[in-house]
Amino acid sequence: NAGVTQTPKFRILKIGQSMTLQCAQDMNHNYMYWYRQDPGMGLKLIYYSVGAGITDKGEVPNGYNVSRSTTEDFPLRLELAAPSQTSVYFCASSYPEGEGAFFGQGTRLTVV
Amino acid sequence: AQTVTQSQPEMSVQEAETVTLSCTYDTSENNYYLFWYKQPPSRQMILVIRQEAYKQQNATENRFSVNFQKAAKSFSLKISDSQLGDTAMYFCAFMKRRGGSEKLVFGKGTKLTVNP
Numbered sequence: 001n002a003g004v005t006q007t008p009k010f011r012i013l014k015i016g017q018s019m020t021l022q023c024a025q026d027m028n029h030n031y032m033y034w035y036r037q038d039p040g041m042g043l044k045l046i047y048y049s050v051g052a053g054i055t056d057k058g059e060v061p062n063g064y065n066v067s068r069s070t071t072e073d074f075p076l077r078l079e080l081a082a083p084s085q086t087s088v089y090f091c092a093s094s095y096p097e098g099e100g101a102f103f104g105q106g107t108r109l110t111v112v
Numbered sequence: 113a114q115t116v117t118q119s120q121p122e123m124s125v126q127e128a129e130t131v132t133l134s135c136t137y138d139t140s141e142n143n144y145y146l147f148w149y150k151q152p153p154s155r156q157m158i159l160v161i162r163q164e165a166y167k168q169q170n171a172t173e174n175r176f177s178v179n180f181q182k183a184a185k186s187f188s189l190k191i192s193d194s195q196l197g198d199t200a201m202y203f204c205a206f207m208k209r210r211g212g213s214e215k216l217v218f219g220k221g222t223k224l225t226v227n228p
Binding site for chain 1: 145155215218219220
């Protein structure tokens with residue numbers, strides 16, 4: 001049982017480049033989330049989805065885009081990378097009824 | 113909007129002793145869930161314990177237990193018989209119950225160090 005799988009684990013981007021962080025879950029969860037964690041800080045919600053075809057903004061959505069074409073996948077797109085997007089990114093998924101979210105291993109992204 | 117506050121940025125405890133981490137939250141909701149997550153140096157987020165707001169009984173999971181005070185909007189985590197492997201960041205989190213906005217909102221975390 002793979003759970004939540006994020007790729008890549010590490011990435012260095014140059015300013016202005018774009019990339020997609022991949023996230024897949026095999027637990028048939030309806031809810032999926034993208035968070036970022038800056039050093040010494042908690043997790044801030046970027047985007048979330050309550051099911052295929054439905055996405056909504058979180059606390060810090062600027063500079064990011066998401067799509068949810070299937071239940072399993074929830075990719076996060078960074079357009080025109082900026083140094084402020086240097087962070088660790090976590091994808092998570094959960095059932096609706098508050099069982100707690102399962103997290104991927106995280107992606108450490110550095111924008112230089 | 114819901115907010116979660118962890119007022120202790122860092123704490124330390126001696127191995128085998130007991131430590132309590134504090135968490136308060138602000139919400140106008142009546143039905144919700146509360147969680148404690150552990151993040152060891154490996155960076156993995158691990159669910160430690162969960163509490164359903166409509167249940168009065170405090171949740172327990174082995175050495176971990178909570179003190180849930182709904183009226184005070186307080187949700188503290190007690191770790192008994194602390195072990196070196198408990199050294200980690202601990203995050204308190206809040207989620208509305210189904211029918212609301214099911215966003216998982218986190219506090220800023222408490223860094224716990226267990227000393228030998």
